[in-house]
Amino acid sequence: MLPSCEPYKIKMIEPLYRSSREEREIWIREARYNIFNLKSDQVFIDFLTDSGTGAMSDRQWAAIMSGDESYAGSRSFHGLKDTVKELTGFEYLLPTHQGRAAENVLFSVLVKEGQLVPGNAHFDTTKGHIEFRKAIAVDCTIDEAYDTSKPHPFKGNVNINKLDELMKSSADNVSFILITATCNTAGGQPVSMENIRQARKLADKYGKLLIIDAARFAENAYFIKTREEGYQTKSIRSIVLEMFSLFDGATMSAKKDGIVNIGGFIALKDKKIYQEASTFNIMFEGFLTYGGQAGRDMAALAQGLKEATEFDYLESRVSQVAYLGEKMKGYGVPVQEPFGGHAIFIDALKFFPQIPREEFPGQTLVVELYKAGGIRCAEIGSLMADRDPITRENRYPALELVRLAIPRRAYTNNHMDYAAAAVGQAFESAQKILRGYRLTSEAPIMRHFTMELEPVGN
């Protein structure tokens, strides 16, 4: 069999500046050791996020030119609505400017103070929007997700027993059940169709809504096709349709599997929830047929959703991520396995076992990778986990991960070779780093975006 490769070629390029280690050491100090403060020109390979960083196709750019900018009822809105209906089966669509805006609008309807929102590990903005309403996001991910070396094909799965126990004791207080697919926080790990089906049964048993955080629904469908019994011969589109048929609604960050630079939406089965959410959409986002997007944005998104659900694209996408993972493994770097769909996660507690958790080994690794190769990546650990909203103590999640998220269609495998070599170099000298960082400034919520840090011990 021939290897998978990109089902597209390059039409336009964007030059990158190759900085020196000396330059980067100055820049990261000036950025107060927070990579969100770096200028993108100070970054050589940007693995900060796969969100809004993908390359659009010529067809998406063509769609941009034919966007309809009418305030109400635009052709581009109806085109997007039709595409979403075709892919998900959902009748009702509310465009939003991005994923967290979809959360804000939908949770304004669904989440009340003191309620619980159980699911697999919630994404940070999702958790933020739940906690902002003084509700609680309850993590019911399977235990296997927290052992980075344990093989399991669907590490994003919900622990159905745990969810059932929670329902038995507190169903009255549960707002709805949320499944994030793939599960970003647990390492871009997929959720199986069988698991979604079981969660659906519980939702029905207790009369609750089951909502999908659908940011990477297409990558999830690819894993179902390639890993789950009985799906090998099914098309991605039919798997996508089956997945969504088990849910009552979706929030979507189109910056992921919509392959656009900005955008999002809410899609719903139920007219009543749609109507209630519509009021909030008009207040927070914009009128119902644009919700914070230009007509051309919606046109590009409709095309992007079609491209993101093509098998050949998904295969080259997920294979490129795995290619980086294998290369890093070759250098002995402790990475989460199996590899996620959009990113490779390094286990920072294994990379820097000598650095105490209070000194943020994950962030220490982020800084070292930047210095080593101008690679920007993200801490998914104690800094992102933030403080407990009640006790204000630091939360230490089970895993301290560093995420190298791969933008869609933007980098070649030569970039992956370079990045893996830089990570390998940092790993070789890891024992020399004895201390981490301390916070000198932090915001009360979602602190990792704006925090400032300084090295401990000098």
Ligand SMILES: *Cc1c(COP(=O)(O)O)cnc(C)c1O
């Ligand atoms: C990115 C993301 C969001 C938030 O979407 P934005 O477009 O960044 O606002 C929510 N959930 C998941 C799983 C995500 O990856």
